Amino acid sequence: MPWPAALNLLAPLAPWFDRMRRDLPWRAHNLDAPHPDPYAVLVSELMLQQTQVATVVPYFNRWLERFPTPQALAEADEDTVHKAWEGLGYYRRARFLKAAAASVAAEGWPEDLEGLTRLPGLGPYSAAAVGAIAFQWPAPALDGNAFRVLARLLLIEGDPKIRAAELRAWLVPALEAHGPSRLTQAIMELGATVCTPTPDCGACPLADACAARRAERTGEIPPAGKRAKPKESSIWLVAMEAEGHLLLHAPAAKGLLAGLWRWPTIDASEGVPQPPLPGSFPMLAWPGWTQVYTHRREAVNPLHLRLNARFQAAGGLRWIPAADLSTLPLGKRDQRLRGLLATPGQTPLEAPDPGALIRACAAPLG
Numbered sequence: 001m002p003w004p005a006a007l008n009l010l011a012p013l014a015p016w017f018d019r020m021r022r023d024l025p026w027r028a029h030n031l032d033a034p035h036p037d038p039y040a041v042l043v044s045e046l047m048l049q050q051t052q053v054a055t056v057v058p059y060f061n062r063w064l065e066r067f068p069t070p071q072a073l074a075e076a077d078e079d080t081v082h083k084a085w086e087g088l089g090y091y092r093r094a095r096f097l098k099a100a101a102a103s104v105a106a107e108g109w110p111e112d113l114e115g116l117t118r119l120p121g122l123g124p125y126s127a128a129a130v131g132a133i134a135f136q137w138p139a140p141a142l143d144g145n146a147f148r149v150l151a152r153l154l155l156i157e158g159d160p161k162i163r164a165a166e167l168r169a170w171l172v173p174a175l176e177a178h179g180p181s182r183l184t185q186a187i188m189e190l191g192a193t194v195c196t197p198t199p200d201c202g203a204c205p206l207a208d209a210c211a212a213r214r215a216e217r218t219g220e221i222p223p224a225g226k227r228a229k230p231k232e233s234s235i236w237l238v239a240m241e242a243e244g245h246l247l248l249h250a251p252a253a254k255g256l257l258a259g260l261w262r263w264p265t266i267d268a269s270e271g272v273p274q275p276p277l278p279g280s281f282p283m284l285a286w287p288g289w290t291q292v293y294t295h296r297r298e299a300v301n302p303l304h305l306r307l308n309a310r311f312q313a314a315g316g317l318r319w320i321p322a323a324d325l326s327t328l329p330l331g332k333r334d335q336r337l338r339g340l341l342a343t344p345g346q347t348p349l350e351a352p353d354p355g356a357l358i359r360a361c362a363a364p365l366g
């Protein structure tokens with residue numbers, strides 16, 4: 001059955017959004033004109049990938065104060081950029097944002113959607129969102145929230161992502177008629193606040209037209225995706241201190257952890273840890289926690305080991321003056337140990353062999 005025209009079906013969304021829109025710092029006041037600061041839209045879209053609005057708001061405000069223009073971000077050094085992103089996770093986004101800013105600073109903003117899609121870090125969804133919100137291009141931006149709203153509205157069976165091309169074509173006339181920026185943000189807002197996984201249909205401006213609501217199938221449309229079971233691991237996360245210095249891995253140039261300093265770790269899932277030997281190196285421990293990543297869960301056991309003297313560290317590890325620790329960009333897990341170091345720890349009930357820890361971090365002899 002063909003879908004009813006989006007132009008009519010989505011018409012109640014635009015006035016609803018004008019009444020109900022949340023006041024977010026990257027939202028323009030006038031939604032009928034191009035955004036006065038496309039860079040602010042770009043920053044918000046990159047930050048909002050994988051991260052909740054409430055978390056993003058303070059980061060966004062600080063970021064714009066610190067790097068107010070693409071030029072300022074392009075010229076900032078990597079450590080400063082990573083430090084400003086610290087705590088948001090998925091640090092690749094910070095590097096993409098810097099690279100995208102460098103491209104805009106050098107060549108200006110792209111003139112079409114294809115050009116936006118070529119900016120680092122912008123996939124089809126983010127490029128369309130920036131195109132619609134910053135430039136008023138009628139580019140349909142479909143993320144998980146939008147797919148959920150449209151799947152219910154149109155009673156799409158199965159995974160709505162399979163119908164992405166049809167849905168994009170269906171949306172274009174409505175974007176043109178109701179305003180690309182307004183309608184794009186209205187769909188996002190509805191998905192984030194009303195048509196959530198457990199929808200509040202009584203508060204929905206589309207309730208009369210919604211096919212899933214009429215069929216009483218909102219709970220099963222769209223079907224929940226199957227998630228792979230996360231991999232489990234367990235580690236000791238170790239702050240080794242000697243002569244006023246702490247040992248950390250220097251940032252990798254590439255990969256998921258690029259740009260971030262890291263504490264040394266050793267696998268805690270194999271071998272039975274021993275009670276610490278009396279009279280050996282002093283150790284402190286804190287209660288552990290589970291660090292949850294997209295595809296894995298890591299049991300983290302934090303430790304502090306104080307040594308009498310520094311040793312020659314293995315390649316990639318550096319002794320950092322303890323006073324500089326607060327200036328280094330660290331990932332979430334490693335920030336947590338940094339915070340714990342300022343709190344009282346306890347003698348661990350069990351711990352890895354300090355000799356094994358040192359051997360794991362020392363340069364080979366000879």
Ligand code: SF4
Pocket residue numbers: 149152153194195196199200201202204205206207208210211212213218
């Ligand atoms: S009526 Fe309910 S299910 Fe349908 S779009 Fe609105 S909130 Fe979503």
